[in-house]
Amino acid sequence: MLRARSDEAKDERRQALLTAALDEFFEKGFAATRMSDIAKRAHLSKGAVYLYFDSKEAMFRALVENLASPNLELIERIATNAGSLREALAGVCRIAPMLIRQTDLPRIMKVLVGDSHMFPQMVQAYRTELIERVLAMMSGLLKRAHDAGEAEVPNPDLTARIVMAPMVLSALWEAVFNSRHEADVDLDQLFQIHERMMLKALEPRSAT
């Protein structure tokens, strides 16, 4: 393998290793993944991997950190840019198919669920810093809409879970069942229907 001397080249190599690691973790699970296979996939020797990461677990941690923040920011941007619950819901439902089909989110989620027992502290961090934040954002959105008379939401926290459930579950479905496109679901249509149903369900009793 050509040597990576510059910092730039090393960053590239690091990224290539992370990509290879996610592929392997997703295909085989954390425990069953061999460091030599990650190395092979990145066209390196096993020893070289240890020039970039301290351990197998450190690779996994880097992987989760790499993915959490950009996607969280994307979702929060959509929520803050929206002027109303209606708009926010539309934005989230429109972006969800992309997040599920085009990002590594579903694959990371699957590995995180499956090997959650190995990294209890990481799973808890993922929950409080990503999932609970997204739920809190949706809950806030619902609460504000309720107070503004835009919607009728007796319990914003639980309602937020109901609103988000189809999206989160679809991501996991994609990772678990659809790796060979054997269990395809029309996500665009699914979330379009979901959006309509949620709007109708949340409509105030005396609305237009």
Added chain:
Amino acid sequence: MLRARSDEAKDERRQALLTAALDEFFEKGFAATRMSDIAKRAHLSKGAVYLYFDSKEAMFRALVENLASPNLELIERIATNAGSLREALAGVCRIAPMLIRQTDLPRIMKVLVGDSHMFPQMVQAYRTELIERVLAMMSGLLKRAHDAGEAEVPNPDLTARIVMAPMVLSALWEAVFNSRHEADVDLDQLFQIHERMMLKALEPRSAT
């Protein structure tokens, strides 16, 4: 350990081994679970486990089979006994907290998701014989309600997914985040809200 001579005693021992195996698989994952630990938990030696099961994988298969059919039957009984979509939905929403809190379903689901790559054929069987059947049941219920004018359901298959999502996801949530009751959710209230939202969302435009 007292020896199991009768068929009855052997069935009991088999069951004890399966219980121990699920505890271990759930706590450590399939790959990281040692047969000797399963044996220890059931107060037996490692060798004895192989008198009851051919292999680690055979134990896991037995575990999934043991759980799938009784729970599937329960859900289908609720659906067939219900006279209307409203009743069926109420039944499903009422039974769901029990299935999530009182059965091994969430723990099995978590292991199945996490180690899905190890048993692709088992995961596919689980999907087609359990999940798709429950979805088909709900879809049929929705379609009949639509035809009877009880509800307005343009796409029963996708709507079924939206109806079931909070329940399936709550089961996984329970298994992944709530093993130490750190992320508790009031499931009774959650599904009560869900039920109300679904009924309102599915209400025909010109309804009472």
Added chain:
DNA sequence: TATAAATAACTGACCAGTCAGTTATTTATG
């Protein structure tokens, strides 16, 4: 040539599954 990236052989620990031997329990016999 000096340096650091990369390699590959190596180590030590781990574990699924096996099997020769042990022992609790049942059954046959005086």
Added chain:
DNA sequence: CATAAATAACTGACTGGTCAGTTATTTATA
């Protein structure tokens, strides 16, 4: 009933193989 023979449930040391992480050595590049 007492006891020995037969049975099969059970044990745990062992094998063969795997793999994370280490290190001595090679090699590309500034």
